[in-house]
Amino acid sequence: MTRMEPNPRSGGIEDGLAARVHDPLWLLARQWQLGEFRADDAGSPAFVDVTGETHCLDGWRAGAAGVWQPWDVAAAPIERLVEQENADPATDPRLRLDGGVRWLRTLAQVPQARAAFLAACAWPPPAPGLAARGLTAAVLARSPDGAQVARSLRLLLADGTADAEAARLGLDAAARAHVTAAAPSWLAWWDGHAPHEAQPPASTAPVTWDPHRMEHTFSLRASSLPDVELVAPRYTGGRLDWPTVDVAPPSQAPSNPARPTPLTLRGVPGPARFGGMPAQRFWEMEDAQFDAGAVDAAPHDVARLLLVAFATVYGNDWCVVPVRMPVGALIRITALTVTDVFGRSTMLGPAAAIDPAWNLFALTDDLAPGGSSPWFLLAPALPDSLEGQELESVLLARDEMANLAWAVELRVPDAAGEAADRYDSWAARPRPAPAPSPIAHYRVDTDVPDFWYPLAPEQPGDSAPVRLRLVPLARQLGGRVVEELPLGCVLEESRLPGDPLWLHEEEVPRSGVRISRRCQRARWHDGSVHTWTARRRGAGAGESSSGLVFDTVEPPTA
Known part of the structure; x- marks a missing residue:
């Protein structure tokens, strides 16, 4: 086998950088023989018209048969609504400690009342092995329980129980008058964090929690799209994005369906860009982070070979048209028209119309052809927490x-x-x-x-x-x-x-x-x-x- 390689006669690189073509006619003939002058690629795209519809998510429910609740995407992240526990705020040790310390500061000028509440509203004994430790234990021993303070103050302000509660606490007339005057302000603060009228929940588990599977289950919907419901059967917690939900037939249609928002756009397509793509300029340096020749692919590894061929041969044939979408919405493109530089328009259909099994960023829908839904979900995921x-x-x-x-x-x-x-x-x-x-x-x-x-x-x-x-x-x-x-x-x-x-x-x-x-x-x-x-x-x-x-x-x- 003969190997041909350059043999430079000088130490400079000027001749190589010049890249002289000694027979341009021969190169033109070879292009003609290979059919590069037939113009099979037609004209370049000039602008693109996009038409579609947008449906904003506005409802959620726990499980698959719960009651639908309104949800404003701009007001609260869906992760908090789904994951937050249903605990009684009055049982939070931090809130109870904060309330006890605040009440002691209120009674700073009444030592007799301070001692009475410390003795009568002490913290209950913890379960074995769950006693507080270190500095926290010392603070708990020197402050009353905020939940018991709230219960005692409500008895002091009630007509039928005020005298008995004052006697239980051992308050004299002066201390009782000071406590009665300061109690409404402290109770207003306490009720703002732990409402007195709220019924304590039987369980602290989130409303979406399935104790038999140790996972969350919930559903989302858009009232303007009564035929589609998004179900998350097995959400393990964390970042809630589009792979979490699947499309399912709705079990209950919305009573007041809203109207969808039309989506119309005319934009100029730009070239697709990705790391490691071939350089367009002749003397532009290639990206060293990607080496197409070092891709380890066997002869039967068709998917990897196609990816390399796309990156090296057809990478500059793809265009991108940015479409601005609202967060937390279902979007479907109904028409996509490309107009080239010669004024000819071409209607493009979805890739799933040719091969239903080929899709990117598609929601799973068992009832749709190929198992993919035509709806795209721009999930309102938390950027970070x-x-x-x-x-x-x-x-x-x-x-x-x-x-x-x-x-x-x-x-x-x-x-x-x-x-x-x-x-x-x-x-x-x-x-x-x-x-x-x-x-x-x-x-x-x-x-x-x-x-x-x-x-x-x-x-x-x-x-x-x-x-x-x-x-x-x-x-x-x-x-x-x-x-x-x-x-x-x-x-x-x-x-x-x-x-x-x-x-x-x-x-x-x-x-x-x-x-x-x-x-x-x-x-x-x-x-x-x-x-x-x-x-x-x-x-x-x-x-x-x-x-x-x-x-x-x-x-x-x-």
């Missing part, structure tokens, strides 16, 4: 050795609302030393940490699928047998009356699942600040071992 430290963490894992699945509470909020490590609390408990025994002992089962809760398999019916039900372990504490239940909010369904907490079996894979709770803070497009506590679902750490063993024999100890 600030996340606080992990308040609660629950691990769902399988234990093949024990033939069980477990719900492990790694962290839960303590009495001050700060994350407490349950393993540290369990390890710090005093344990009596085992008494020496000259004989062997038989044990039915071994001990499991108190923050491990078994998920036992059960089958509700003959043909029903197997599900995992949370069953508390019976433990012997202080000479009596008790059943310990979870302490956090993620597994609080096990403490509520009614059906016990259960999960679908497929929701606990071998890789495990981790559910966490964090405080979120974000700024929306109108400049407003939104804060909420969100739940996130992520991957676990694989299988776990609880150390549970049945039917063991302990050897004798001297």
Whole structure:
């Protein structure tokens, strides 16, 4: 094989940069032979006319059968509406601490009233292992509980209970007069954060939370588009973008449908630009971040080869027409007309009309041809948000050795609302030393940490699928047998009356699942600040071992 390469005779590069053509007629003949003068590409696009319709999202609901609620895209992010917990503000430890400190400052000139409220409105004892620590514990010991202060002040201002409450607090006439005068102002502040008329919710879980799958479920719609409903069957939390939702037939048409907003645009198309595309100028340096010759593609890797061919050969044949769309809207292009420099117009149809299986940024619609919807969703996703430290963490894992699945509470909020490590609390408990025994002992089962809760398999019916039900372990504490239940909010369904907490079996894979709770803070497009506590679902750490063993024999100890 003969290899042809240049052999320079001088050290300069002037001749190479000149790029002289010694026989331009030969090059023109070769272009004629290859058919480059036939003008198959026709004229270049001069302008583009776009026609379509826009439908702004204005309603959402929890689950698939909830009540539709109005929603203004410009007022609040959908992530806050979907993820925020349904907790009673009066139970927030931070708010209760803030209220107690504010009330003590109000009584700065009345020492007798300060001492009375500190004694009568002290914080309730926390659950075992959830006591506050450090500086927070010292502050809680020196301030009253804001929720109990509010309850006591309402009794002091009521006609039938004022004297009895003053006697319980031990207030004299002067202290009672000062407290009665300062109570309305403090109660107005408290009711602004924790409304007294509001009914405390039975559960702190978000209205969209599915406790049987540990995920959010909600729906979105535009009242001007009654035939389309967007359903998010399995939203794990985080950033809500267009892949989260699918198109589904509407279960309930809007009562007052609005009119769609027409979309008309005439623009000049610009060349498409992407990193690594071939340079247009002769002496322009190529982008070193992309090397088309270094793409590792096998002969049967057609998709990768087509991508390289597009980038190197047809990259300069594509144009872009920017279309301004409202955020939080469904858009459909009904007509796209391209007019070239010769004045000829060409109507372009969607790519899915030729191949329904080929689509980009298309919503899933099982009823549409090819499974893709013609509607494009410009989702009102949060640009960014600030996340606080992990308040609660629950691990769902399988234990093949024990033939069980477990719900492990790694962290839960303590009495001050700060994350407490349950393993540290369990390890710090005093344990009596085992008494020496000259004989062997038989044990039915071994001990499991108190923050491990078994998920036992059960089958509700003959043909029903197997599900995992949370069953508390019976433990012997202080000479009596008790059943310990979870302490956090993620597994609080096990403490509520009614059906016990259960999960679908497929929701606990071998890789495990981790559910966490964090405080979120974000700024929306109108400049407003939104804060909420969100739940996130992520991957676990694989299988776990609880150390549970049945039917063991302990050897004798001297």
